[in-house]
Amino acid sequence: MVPEAETRDVLDELQRLRARVPLLSGALAASTDGLVLAHDTPGVEAEGVAALTAAALGVSIRMTDAAGRGGFRELLVRGGSGYIATYAAGSSAVLTLLAEDRINVGRLHLEGRRAGARIGELVDAALERVERPAAIPRAAPPRPATAPNRALPQRPT
Numbered sequence: 001m002v003p004e005a006e007t008r009d010v011l012d013e014l015q016r017l018r019a020r021v022p023l024l025s026g027a028l029a030a031s032t033d034g035l036v037l038a039h040d041t042p043g044v045e046a047e048g049v050a051a052l053t054a055a056a057l058g059v060s061i062r063m064t065d066a067a068g069r070g071g072f073r074e075l076l077v078r079g080g081s082g083y084i085a086t087y088a089a090g091s092s093a094v095l096t097l098l099a100e101d102r103i104n105v106g107r108l109h110l111e112g113r114r115a116g117a118r119i120g121e122l123v124d125a126a127l128e129r130v131e132r133p134a135a136i137p138r139a140a141p142p143r144p145a146t147a148p149n150r151a152l153p154q155r156p157t
Contacts, residue, residue: 002037006126010119011038017097017115021107025082026098029089029119032057037093037123044098053086053096060086074112076105087112090120092127 002010014027018040026041026049034054039046061072075086083099085108095116099108 002123002126003130006122007038009122011040013115013118013122014038014040017111021099021103021111023100023103024097024108025100027115028053028096028098029123030054030094030096032092032094041098049096049098053094056086057094074109074116076109083108085109085112087116088120089116090124093120093123095119 010029014029017027018024026039026044028039028041028046028049029037030050030053031037032054034051036046036050039050041049056075056077057072060075064070064072071088073088077084080101082101083097083103083105085097085099087095087097089095095112097108097112
């Protein structure tokens with residue numbers, strides 16, 4: 001799991017994103033398996049959206065593989081009253097944005113891709129620190145001791 005300090009940094013990024021793009025009605029960062037990392041989603045159940053994002057991500061990954069289009073990058077769904085956009089955020093997280101119908105989709109993609117990259121860096125770095133704790137220095141192997149009162153061999157002269 002991502003440490004609390006990085007979770008706070010992710011939440012800060014979500015809030016900055018919502019401030020930059022006024023027609024965003026919600027922003028959520030989740031693990032690829034559907035666990036909420038951070039969210040700014042007033043009036044929306046974040047856990048449910050994260051779980052559905054994981055399901056959509058699974059289908060999207062299979063679809064890009066089957067069509068030979070490379071790894072997953074993003075998914076855009078348009079509903080009757082707005083958009084849901086999901087962006088890859090590093091190797092183990094996704095960013096899902098909820099936007100009003102009148103949003104500029106180009107701006108949504110521009111800001112979503114940038115924020116996804118920043119969130120991915122935060123999450124991946126945090127997970128790397130958790131998975132690879134600081135190396136414990138090993139003591140040097142003991143040197144063989146010479147026997148007491150034993151002279152070292154001499155070279156003949």
